[in-house]
Amino acid sequence: MKKRSRYLIGAIPLVLATGLLVVLWAGLSHQPSIIPSPLIGRLAPPLTLPRLAHPDREVTPMVFRNHVTLLNVWASWCVSCQYEHPTLLWLKRHGVRILGLDYKDHRIPALAYLKKYGNPYVKVAYDRRGLATINWGVYGTPETFVVGPHGHIRYKYVGPIPLSVARRTILPLVHRLRLDESVS
Amino acid sequence: MNRIRILTFLLLPPLLAPTARAVENHPPLANPVLERRYQHLTEEIRCLVCQDQNIANSPAPLAANLRYEVRRLLFAGASNAAIKHYLTRRYGDFVLYKPPVQPDTWMLWFGPFALLFAGMTILLLLLRQKSRLYKREHERTPAS
Numbered sequence: 001m002k003k004r005s006r007y008l009i010g011a012i013p014l015v016l017a018t019g020l021l022v023v024l025w026a027g028l029s030h031q032p033s034i035i036p037s038p039l040i041g042r043l044a045p046p047l048t049l050p051r052l053a054h055p056d057r058e059v060t061p062m063v064f065r066n067h068v069t070l071l072n073v074w075a076s077w078c079v080s081c082q083y084e085h086p087t088l089l090w091l092k093r094h095g096v097r098i099l100g101l102d103y104k105d106h107r108i109p110a111l112a113y114l115k116k117y118g119n120p121y122v123k124v125a126y127d128r129r130g131l132a133t134i135n136w137g138v139y140g141t142p143e144t145f146v147v148g149p150h151g152h153i154r155y156k157y158v159g160p161i162p163l164s165v166a167r168r169t170i171l172p173l174v175h176r177l178r179l180d181e182s183v184s
Numbered sequence: 185m186n187r188i189r190i191l192t193f194l195l196l197p198p199l200l201a202p203t204a205r206a207v208e209n210h211p212p213l214a215n216p217v218l219e220r221r222y223q224h225l226t227e228e229i230r231c232l233v234c235q236d237q238n239i240a241n242s243p244a245p246l247a248a249n250l251r252y253e254v255r256r257l258l259f260a261g262a263s264n265a266a267i268k269h270y271l272t273r274r275y276g277d278f279v280l281y282k283p284p285v286q287p288d289t290w291m292l293w294f295g296p297f298a299l300l301f302a303g304m305t306i307l308l309l310l311l312r313q314k315s316r317l318y319k320r321e322h323e324r325t326p327a328s
């Protein structure tokens with residue numbers, strides 16, 4: 001009896017050390033630059049902005065109606081957006097509807113960028129000062145949201161989307177949302 | 185020569201300090217009460233780009249935008265709690281420097297005290313066991 005209790009006490013440091021090891025191990029794969037969005041599952045925040053190529057026209061929240069839409073925040077000065085660009089073109093080729101949001105940019109370089117690298121967007125909203133995107137919790141470029149046909153945010157990716165994520169996560173999600181949330 | 189150098193080193197930081205704080209892109213608010221609340225709030229809100237800085241001290245453009253939002257909400261008459269709520273609804277609790285006390289942060293807030301308590305309990309048990317053994321030996325030795 002006595003001996004057993006001593007073994008038990010001896011096991012305490014071992015258990016604590018194992019616990020600590022698990023916590024530290026999990027910490028290795030944690031990326032502090034990726035902040036989980038509290039917006040997922042909620043209705044998309046308002047988005048009313050002039051369009052990049054047509055300053056006299058507007059993008060309104062109606063843009064999300066009845067479609068599964070990717071909202072991609074980008075800028076012509078953003079290097080990792082260039083890196084992401086082929087993935088966006090790939091998604092477009094696979095029938096994904098992508099709405100662009102040009103963040104803290106100027107019209108001329110932004111339009112030149114789309115001309116040079118190709119335009120994956122159905123429309124581009126233009127947020128010159130980056131204040132409208134605060135409602136979306138955007139803190140950098142690129143950031144991408146998946147919005148369902150009823151206007152709910154279903155997914156967010158921070159940073160350039162690798163092709164593997166587009167293929168394995170985003171495209172299947174878009175297909176699923178089209179079926180699950182389809183408008184009759 | 186050396187003395188001058190030392191003097192320069194001593195005098196330089198206070199001279200540089202005002203420029204280091206000069207990320208503000210606006211004059212102080214005319215209303216001193218609002219200005220005080222503005223100072224307090226911007227010190228408690230984290231810049232999400234340079235995450236170890238609050239928005240009062242961060243030179244990042246995002247921090248400037250968030251400061252602008254705080255000012256706009258202050259002018260609109262929002263309370264401090266409402267402004268914090270406005271930001272956490274968009275950016276999550278991480279935007280606050282001081283995490284709120286809620287189930288998923290209990291470990292953070294109370295964990296150290298729980299560990300301290302557990303350590304003290306173990307120490308106490310061990311000490312009592314030791315003293316009991318010591319006493320028993322002590323009682324036995326003179327008799328034998």
